[in-house]
Amino acid sequence: MSETLEQNLRSHGISRRAFLKYCTTLASLLALPPSAATAMAAALGKAQRPSVIWLSFQECTGCTESLTRSNSPSLEDLIFNSISLDYHETLQAAAGTAAEQARENAMREHYGKYILLVDGSIPLGHGGAYSTVAGVSNLDTLKKVAAGAAAVVAVGTCSSFGGLPMANPNPTGAVAVSDIITDKPVINVPGCPPIPVVITGMVAHFLTFGALPETDLHKRPKVFYGDTIHDRCYRRPFYDQGKFARTFDDEGARNGWCLYELGCKGPITYNSCATLKWNEGTSFPIQSGHGCLGCSEPGFWDKGSFYQPLSASTWHDIPALAIAAGAGVAVGAVAAVVSRHRQDSTSQSPTNGEK
Amino acid sequence: MNLLDFARGPGLQGALAIFLFGMTWRLAGILLLRRKTDFSVARTGDWWFGAFRLIVQRSLPRREFASATGYPLALSYLFHIGLVIILFGLNQHILLLRTYTGISWSNLPSGLVNLAAAVTAAAMVALLIRRLSHPVLRLISNFDDYFSWLVAFLPVATGMLAVAHLGGRYENLLAIHILSAELLLVWFPFGKLMHASLIFLSRGTSGALLTRKGAAI
Amino acid sequence: MSSLAGIAVSVVAAPALPSGNAHAVLHEILTMLGQLADGQPGGAIDLRGLPLNNADFAILRDQLGRGEVSASVQAAGRLEILETAIPGVWWHTHYTHDGDIITEIIEITRFPDILASQHADISDGLSRLQQQLGKASGAKEESHV
Numbered sequence: 001m002s003e004t005l006e007q008n009l010r011s012h013g014i015s016r017r018a019f020l021k022y023c024t025t026l027a028s029l030l031a032l033p034p035s036a037a038t039a040m041a042a043a044l045g046k047a048q049r050p051s052v053i054w055l056s057f058q059e060c061t062g063c064t065e066s067l068t069r070s071n072s073p074s075l076e077d078l079i080f081n082s083i084s085l086d087y088h089e090t091l092q093a094a095a096g097t098a099a100e101q102a103r104e105n106a107m108r109e110h111y112g113k114y115i116l117l118v119d120g121s122i123p124l125g126h127g128g129a130y131s132t133v134a135g136v137s138n139l140d141t142l143k144k145v146a147a148g149a150a151a152v153v154a155v156g157t158c159s160s161f162g163g164l165p166m167a168n169p170n171p172t173g174a175v176a177v178s179d180i181i182t183d184k185p186v187i188n189v190p191g192c193p194p195i196p197v198v199i200t201g202m203v204a205h206f207l208t209f210g211a212l213p214e215t216d217l218h219k220r221p222k223v224f225y226g227d228t229i230h231d232r233c234y235r236r237p238f239y240d241q242g243k244f245a246r247t248f249d250d251e252g253a254r255n256g257w258c259l260y261e262l263g264c265k266g267p268i269t270y271n272s273c274a275t276l277k278w279n280e281g282t283s284f285p286i287q288s289g290h291g292c293l294g295c296s297e298p299g300f301w302d303k304g305s306f307y308q309p310l311s312a313s314t315w316h317d318i319p320a321l322a323i324a325a326g327a328g329v330a331v332g333a334v335a336a337v338v339s340r341h342r343q344d345s346t347s348q349s350p351t352n353g354e355k
Numbered sequence: 356m357n358l359l360d361f362a363r364g365p366g367l368q369g370a371l372a373i374f375l376f377g378m379t380w381r382l383a384g385i386l387l388l389r390r391k392t393d394f395s396v397a398r399t400g401d402w403w404f405g406a407f408r409l410i411v412q413r414s415l416p417r418r419e420f421a422s423a424t425g426y427p428l429a430l431s432y433l434f435h436i437g438l439v440i441i442l443f444g445l446n447q448h449i450l451l452l453r454t455y456t457g458i459s460w461s462n463l464p465s466g467l468v469n470l471a472a473a474v475t476a477a478a479m480v481a482l483l484i485r486r487l488s489h490p491v492l493r494l495i496s497n498f499d500d501y502f503s504w505l506v507a508f509l510p511v512a513t514g515m516l517a518v519a520h521l522g523g524r525y526e527n528l529l530a531i532h533i534l535s536a537e538l539l540l541v542w543f544p545f546g547k548l549m550h551a552s553l554i555f556l557s558r559g560t561s562g563a564l565l566t567r568k569g570a571a572i
Numbered sequence: 573m574s575s576l577a578g579i580a581v582s583v584v585a586a587p588a589l590p591s592g593n594a595h596a597v598l599h600e601i602l603t604m605l606g607q608l609a610d611g612q613p614g615g616a617i618d619l620r621g622l623p624l625n626n627a628d629f630a631i632l633r634d635q636l637g638r639g640e641v642s643a644s645v646q647a648a649g650r651l652e653i654l655e656t657a658i659p660g661v662w663w664h665t666h667y668t669h670d671g672d673i674i675t676e677i678i679e680i681t682r683f684p685d686i687l688a689s690q691h692a693d694i695s696d697g698l699s700r701l702q703q704q705l706g707k708a709s710g711a712k713e714e715s716h717v
Contacts (some may be wrong), residue, residue: 006692016690018647021666024686025675027618034616034677038685228525242465244446261450268359268526281672303360310529311447312454315364324372325379332383340389 005207006045019045026204029197029276030213031223043208050207051106051114053145054088054155057138058131058165058174059120063156064090066193067200069279083203086114089133100134107148115206116149117199118142118177121158121165125173142180151212152177152186153202154219157295160188161218167301178219187212188219192295195276198224218298220270229266229292232274235259253289263307264291271296359526362533370537377544382552398569405566406559412572413558427485430478437475441511444468469518476511479504503547509535593624594631597678601636601661604680608660614680636661636678643687649674653684 003011009019023041027034056064068091085091086106087099094102106114120138123130128137146152154177157163165174178186189198202221205213213221230236238244238258245252245259258264266274269292273284285292291307294300304314356364399405416428442448444463453459483504486492513532516522523531542548565572600617608614624632637657645651650667662684666675689697 010692010696015647015696016692017645017686020686020690021645021647021649021651024664024677025666028620028675028677031621034618034679230525231520240465242446242462242468244462261446268529280668280670281674299356299360304363308454309447309450312450313363313367314360315368316454317368318455320368321371321375325375328376328379328381329383331376332380332385333387335380335384336387339384340387343389 003049004045005047005049008049026201029201029223030205040208044204047207049084050203051110052083052085052117052203053103053106053114053149054085054091054117054119055138055141055145056089057118057120057122057142057159058172059156059158060164061090061119062193063119063199064088066191067196069196083115097134103145107145111148113150114148115203116145116152117155117203118152118159119155121162121174121176122180123165123172123174125171130172139180142177146181146184149184151206152181152184153199153212154178154186154188154190155199156194157190157192157300160190160220161298163192164301166299185212186219187215187221189224190218190220190296190298191271192293192300194296195224195272195278197276198272216270218270220296224272224276225270225296227270227272229269229271229274229286230264232272233266233286234274235286248289256289259286259289259291261309262291263305263309265294265297265300265303265306265310266292267310269294269297357526357530359530359533362530362537366534366537370540374540374543377541378552381544381549385553385556393564393567395568397567399566402563402566405572406562409562409565409572410555410558427482430482430485434475434478434482437471437478438507438511440471441468441475441514444471465518469515472511472515472518476508476515479508479511483508499547503542506535506539506542506546507548510539589625590627590631591623591625593622594628594635597622597624597628597632598635601658601678601680605658605660608680608682614660616677616679616681619676619678632678636663645686651686653687 006016006019020037020041023044024034024037027037027040032040054064084106087103089099092099092102120131122128122138122142124139128139131138133141154160158165158174159177162170162174162176165172166176176188178188187202189202191198198221201224202212205211205221213223216222216225218225230239233239235256235258238256239260243252243255243257244261245255245257246261247253248262253259253262260267264286266286273292274286277284277287293306294303297303308314416424440463443452443460445465445468446462449459449462486496486500486504510532513528513535517525517528517532520528522528539548543551562572597617597619604615604617619629619632639655639657639659639661641653641655643653645653649669650671652665652667654663654665655661656663660680660682662679662681664675664677664679664684664686665673666677668674
């Protein structure tokens, strides 16, 4: 446990030069100046392998899948080989009471120092009975484990904003981590799933600087969620020219034109997919011909159809509008009747009587 | 629900309901009025032609007043045409109209729409300056004139900012733009903007009546 | 695969006009190089963190050119370091194992640090060499250290 990150890397046969190269890339990813790479190398090299506890609540394991699908060996590997992942229900070898014991031990040994990663939302309905692990509700587990954490990273949209479980009508009473944990630094790394390097980047940043990076109004790190997908989209010139794909198989779609008309939520979605991309930098949804779903934004499930253009209304109740128009006609007719009555009475008055 | 969700959902639905209610109220109220019975013998039977003729004629500058009305008339034409280009030429607007009408058409290139928006905004500002600086015009202008100008100008201005991503986060710019258009819809039937639907009605009526009487128009 | 090949897909590359940022980068390089010439430390520019498109990169490559030194390092993927035609301006390109570019940096320095053998690696190499020679004359080596 006292082994430093650098010693750990050396034992894996990774040279100092390779480590410096990693740190340069890391600095670049975290939008730090290249000069910060040396400082990062010094800080990271001396860092003790930190204890990390990963709790999974109402989730689909997609976030873990994302993390494990990272390039190998990569930055993500570097960080995750260098931390002590003491509890992760999906990845750990231990099971049952042994697994719970491992978490208890890690919490006791590193109380106040471990990093807590959470994926999944927390159900509050029926006293939290909708999701339990080892007979303990998610709510109780989160409160207990977060109490000893140095920082909490909410991984994925479910733990960041409630995500799919919180979608209307939210049957389990799901809430986000930041709705429960208010006395600790919490950072949201939303996405369905989030980009792997964004997850590890937060851990690396915390290891290097002892603090979480600057965040936006939704507690997302600005370095990765500072720009919209639209801002950095390679199809942006087509949007600016007004060239749109109308269907998924028309000429425009084949030419790679803008997917706005097919419901792309890129203009209101803050994430790094357009620059960091997915699957080892291969592609991202828009490059594959599908609009952005807006998965890193709060409430993205309840913003109308994924295929509804952003400028179109989400609520067009035509019968209600017809009723409004009918009511207008009725009020107008009453007004006309009153006016006619007045017309009649004035035409009978002596001044107009000569007609 | 954030501002944009409100603007795209209940906001737009509510604004449209008020717009339709107000429009039908006022139009029904006018159209269902009793027409005064005309006991005279009609000079000609071409009422419809007369109605059409006056609509066209009054839309063109009269030669005698051309020097006095040319400038505001040109500006007015410019911004009205501009508004039509923006409303029916920008793809984002076509997509909105499609959700209600089910029909769509090809959009114009964004560059052309942007140009139209710039010209429209400039023409509207020029007309406001004229209204404020012309002594007679200022005297006869009331709250309705200025407020109607404002609610027509805001969607143009906020739309330009949203397209250019200037002045804030895009979701907020878009929300403000949609809300400004909703303000326009709500105000439309109750203020001077109603001229858009009444102007041809009143001109047509005058044209038909004058033709019936055999007056030169 | 044959059925997919029948689908006509012609992706039109988005037109890339220079954004004007390339000249901003060149002027930053000029300032840093001036400092280096005065005996002060130079600096580095992370090209990935800037909004540069392909046209901008072409301008940078064209203006900076190729110099006398080119080095290739194998460390967690390839790392290519070229001196540009402007001495003191080095162009670093970091590749992943799959050959994708992950970082591009312009460094203004007399000699890039990362090319020098690192102390930690030197001591590792030393002990490795000692082990190799130690098989034959372990006791002798012990006394040297």
